[in-house]
Amino acid sequence: MDVELARTFLEIVKARSFVRAAEQLNVSQTAVSARVRTLEEQLGRPLFVRNKNGASLTAAGEQFLRYAPMFVQLWQRARHQVAVPPGRRAVLAIGGELSLWHPWLIEWLHWMRHSAPDVALRVQVDVPNSLTDQVSTGALDIAVMYAPQYRPGARVELLLEEKLVLVTTKLEPGVVASESYVYVDWGPDFAHHHELSFPEDNNPGLFVGLGPLALTYILEAGGSGYFRQHVVAPYIAAGKLHLVAGAPSFFYPVYAVCSTQADDELVDLALDGLRGIASADQVGRRSATVTPWPL
Incomplete structure (x- = not known):
C-alpha cells in the first residue's frame, strides 16, 4: 500500500471533508478522491460516506482507522532508520548488549565518528535473541554480544577473548x-x-x-x-x-555478528575499530592501528 493513501485517509478523518483535506495536503480534490477510491479498491470496502456536512466513516472505515496511524508511523520510523542523511555516504546500523556499551562500545563510537565522519550511525541496545534476529534479517549490520547464535544470513567474528x-x-x-x-x-x-x-x-x-x-x-x-x-x-x-x-x-569472549546483507566495506571498517579498541584495552594503551580521537 502507498503510504500516501493512508496519510490521505487520516487527513480526511481529521478534516471531516474531502475539500478541506485536499487543502491541507496541497493537492486537488480530484487527487484526494482518486486516492480514496484506490484505497477502497485495495481493501474491497467503502471507507467514507459523503454528505452535505462533509464525510463520515463507514464501519469499515472505523476499523481501518485502528491501523492507519500505525502504518504511517511505521513508515516514518523506517524512513528515518534507513534513509541516508544529507552529507553522509552510507548508514551503518549496529546494536549491542547493554553491558558492552560502557565503556567499550562508547569508545568505538568516538573512534567511528572520527575515522568515518561521512558514515551515519544507527545505534541501539537490545537483548541477544532480538539482536541476532535483526542481523539475520538485515535490520542490523552488526551486533556485538557475548554468546551469539548462528543463524542463516549472518556470520560471526571473534573480537575479544x-x-x-x-x-x-x-x-x-x-x-x-x-x-x-x-x-x-x-x-x-x-x-x-x-x-x-x-x-x-x-x-x-x-x-x-x-x-x-x-x-x-x-x-x-x-x-x-x-x-x-x-x-x-x-x-x-x-x-x-x-x-x-x-x-x-x-x-x-566477545563476538560481532555481521549481516551478510550489509556493505562489506562498512562492516570491515567497523570491525577494524572494534578490534583495535579491544586490543588497546587488553594492553592498557591505544593500539597503534587505532587513530586517536578528540574527547
Missing part, C-alpha cells in the same frame, strides 16, 4: 564472605561453570542481571563478584578492588 575474574573490596582478598557475594548473570555458560566451581554457593542473596550495575553497587557498598578483567583493572590498580587469590577465572 575476555576473562571474568573474582574481585572483592575486602583488604583480605583470600577470603570471600558469602553474605556479601554478588552473583552477576553472565549467561548460561557462566552459570554452568560457576556451579561446577562453587557447588555450595548456588543460591546467592543478591542476584544482578547487569555487570555495570553490580560493579557500581560493590564499589559503593562493598562485597565481591565476577567481572570482566579489563573493566576492573583500573579499580585494582587504584586499590579499590582486589583479585581473590586462587579463585578460578572464566573465559568470556
